[in-house]
Amino acid sequence: MNATAYLDSPLGLLSLTGSDAGLSAVSFHHTEGHSPTGFGAVPVCLREGYRQLQAYFGRELRAFNLTYAPDFGTDFQRQVWQALTGIAYGRTASYLDVAKLLNNPKSVRAVGAANGQNPLAIVWPCHRVVGADGSLTGYAGGMHRKKWLLEFEQPVRQGGLFG
Known part of the structure; x- marks a missing residue:
């Protein structure tokens, strides 16, 4: 049976769904009526995902190490999703890069759909x-969130030494 918890993030409320089998969804929550779940009330099966997302937003974590159990997905979609985990924090890849990684450079549109x-x-x-030219392209969570996440993951750049 799936459990749900809600995490307050700089991008708004996130919903986490999963079971003892693993984390099945993390989504931007767009409806009213839910508030963040305090850590003590987070179902046991979601605590590690909740903790790691908190650490990510606290700049203490760059790579997630969780057990996953998505509720859907074709073999191809799952291959694309697995490939996403190879794009390092602070880096980007194009849809073509992902398609080539899957040894199927003609699958660019299918990679985008997945x-x-x-x-x-x-x-x-x-x-x-991102797009082949480095441009920001669609994001299910909204382009403002994609831009925020990419900027958040960039290393801090020091300005002038004295100001």
Whole structure:
């Protein structure tokens, strides 16, 4: 049986869904009526995912290490989602890069479609996939969130030494 918890993030409320089998979804929550779940009230099966997302937003975690159990997905979609985990924090890849990684460079559009169906936002970093020219392209969570995530993951750049 799936359990749900809600995490307050800089991007708004996130809903986490999963079971003892693993985390099945992380999504941006767009409806009213829910408030963040205090850690003590988070179902046991979601605590590690909740903790790791908190650490990510606290700049203490760059790579997630969780057990996943998505509720849907074709073999191809799952291959794309697995490939997303290889795009390192602070980096981006194009849809063509992902298609080539899957040894199928003609599958660029299918990679884009699979990317858009990613059930584990942020955790499987589909926000790191950009157009071949480096431009920001669609994001199920909204372009403002994609831009925020990419900027958040960039290393802090020091300005002038004295100001």
